[in-house]
Amino acid sequence: MIEPVNTPAATAATPAAASKPDATSKGFEQLLVQQLAQAMLKTAGDTGNQYASLLPDALASAVEQGGGLGLDLGLGKVGS
Secondary structure, three states, rough: OOOOOOOHHHHHOOHHHHHOHHHHHHHHHHHHHHHHHHHHHHHOOOOEEEEEEEEHHHHHHHHHHHHOOOOOOOOHOOOO
């Protein structure tokens, strides 16, 4: 696992507001994870399982609760 850089210079270079993903970026990440999980289910073969349809939403929620993927693309700032 790669450890994050926690030097004062790196922290000062990243403003606190920029480090928080906006709602649009969070929504995009959640949609991306759901679609990836749906694609994985198709390749798994056993989609007849009654719980298989719950996987995309559960995985997306778990990723979001874990802090997301870190893809803050600033989507809510486009056009601002």
